[in-house]
Amino acid sequence: MTKPLGYYTNYKPGDETLLATLQDDYGAAFEKISKREKLVMLTALASHIGCQLEGDCRAEIFTITKQITQQVTIADQIGIMEAIIGQIRYGQNFVVQEENPPMEN
Template structure:
C-alpha cells in the first residue's frame, strides 16, 4: 500500500509551499504521476542531494552503472529501494 507524502517527509495538510502544491497537483500519494515522471523526479532529487556531498564516485561504481542494462526492471527498482534506505539510515 502506498502512503501519503506526509508519512515520508515534513508535509502536513494545510501547509504552504512546494509540497502542498505537489500534493494538490498529483494527489496525496502522487497517484496522478506516471512511473516515468516518478523516476525522473528520483533522478533529479538524487542529483540535487549528491551535490551536498564532497565524495567522488569511484570507478567501480561508475563501471557497474554502465552495465545496468543487464538488470531486469524489478532488480533496478529493488536497487533503488536498497540505496534509498542506505542514504536514509547511514551517517556518511
C-alpha cells in the first residue's frame, strides 16, 4: 500500500475507529506489517466477504486458480490479485446464471 489508509477507505484523520487504531499501530501505509502478514489478512478478508455473497463457485475457478499458482510468476499472481480487487471494488459483477433444464414433452 503506497498511499495512506484513508485513500482506500472512509477513514479521516481524527476519527476514533478501528481504522484509526490500525493506522496508529501499523502505519498509514501498513509499513509495520510484513508482506506475509498482509497476504494472511487479504486471505481472511476475501474469505469473509466471499462467504457473505450468495451463490456457489464454479469448479473451474478452483482449477484455474491451481494452474495460476503453479504456472504464473509471483509478480504476475500479485498483479492478478490487484486486478481482481479493482474489479470487485469498481467493476461490474458477472453473475453466473444456471442453465434452465430442457423442457420435457
